Amino acid sequence: MQLLKNHSLKDYNTFGVDAKADFFVHVKSISDLKNLLSNPQFTSLPKLFLGGGSNILLCSDFKGLVIHLGLKGIEELGNGLIRIQAGEGWHNFVMWSLEQGYNGIENLSLIPGNVGAAPMQNIGAYGVELRQVFVELEALHISSGKTLVFSNEACLFGYRESIFKNKQKGNYVILSVTLKLQTNGIVNTSYGAISEVLREKGIENPTPIQVSDAIVSIRKSKLPDPVEIGNSGSFFKNPVVSSPDYDHIKKQYPEVPSYPSGEGRVKIPAAWLIEKAGWKGKCFGNYGVHKNQALVLVNYGGARGEDIYQLAQEIQASVKEKFDIHLKMEVNIIP
Ligand code: EPU
Numbered sequence: 001m002q003l004l005k006n007h008s009l010k011d012y013n014t015f016g017v018d019a020k021a022d023f024f025v026h027v028k029s030i031s032d033l034k035n036l037l038s039n040p041q042f043t044s045l046p047k048l049f050l051g052g053g054s055n056i057l058l059c060s061d062f063k064g065l066v067i068h069l070g071l072k073g074i075e076e077l078g079n080g081l082i083r084i085q086a087g088e089g090w091h092n093f094v095m096w097s098l099e100q101g102y103n104g105i106e107n108l109s110l111i112p113g114n115v116g117a118a119p120m121q122n123i124g125a126y127g128v129e130l131r132q133v134f135v136e137l138e139a140l141h142i143s144s145g146k147t148l149v150f151s152n153e154a155c156l157f158g159y160r161e162s163i164f165k166n167k168q169k170g171n172y173v174i175l176s177v178t179l180k181l182q183t184n185g186i187v188n189t190s191y192g193a194i195s196e197v198l199r200e201k202g203i204e205n206p207t208p209i210q211v212s213d214a215i216v217s218i219r220k221s222k223l224p225d226p227v228e229i230g231n232s233g234s235f236f237k238n239p240v241v242s243s244p245d246y247d248h249i250k251k252q253y254p255e256v257p258s259y260p261s262g263e264g265r266v267k268i269p270a271a272w273l274i275e276k277a278g279w280k281g282k283c284f285g286n287y288g289v290h291k292n293q294a295l296v297l298v299n300y301g302g303a304r305g306e307d308i309y310q311l312a313q314e315i316q317a318s319v320k321e322k323f324d325i326h327l328k329m330e331v332n333i334i335p
Pocket of ligand 1 (some may be wrong): 280
């Protein structure tokens, strides 16, 4: 384990923000991690655990210890149960599962980040969420050094939510995740664009691999590749509003898209609200709002995290003023 000082985090966050860490270490094993956390040199320092760095915005240099988690390994436990170490890349794991003949997570293809970050916000796309295939995870309790198992119920999953973003925020490091996948080949193509893309390719009864290919092409056409343009995917969550509030907006904008969200509530795409507020494609020097997807803030190179954060706050304020809706940030802001 090598301790690096004043280390740039540019390659460790998909926004590509060039913030620095006072101390940086890459860990490859649980024993390394436990040793590090019990080392008196570091106990009082603020700590930041990084996986793929795909859902954070670093607003300044990190005055503390950044721990880059590199635990690797995939084990088949039988019966479709698979245990994946937290440091495996999510998309690589999806590709591996499809090659082995599994299905269930093909709709989550090309989501950036590591496996260990997936339960943090119950990743989801194209009608599928992690919680549908999630069995349990192992996590290290940072202050006591104990390892605990969290079942699906114990994770309190919600829309881009889990206990690790709320009550237990900052208390645990996720070490491994166990999922249950299927081999029945049943796919979910109900999300509009998927069936359209498959139809264009002349595919009638798609295999999980064909669904994955379709999703990869949809995502590539709409979302910027973080390797080329720094970004963190959806920056805001889609707000859920009451029916009367929705009706009020619909009166003025009959074209407003919406999804029923249970209990008489309605989900409105944040991207639509941001676009209507005039932000889509806006560029401020080296950062801005993506031209194809208004929900994605981008760093064209060399932008500072605090500038992007300020833009996010301005977008929040203008959507609040125009629609009286508060957009919640989905990305973790590291002050
Ligand atoms: N829209 C606009 N303007 C835009 C983009 C979209 O008005 O610039 C409207 C359109 O009406 C469109 C609707 O917004 O039909 C929804 O857009 P889209 O289907 O692209 O999905 P989204 O709601 O923006 C969510 C997730 C994505 C996920 C996609 C696909 C959230 C916050 N985001 O985006 O997740 O990939 O659905 O399922 O729930 C992520 O979390 O980082 C992420 C990319």
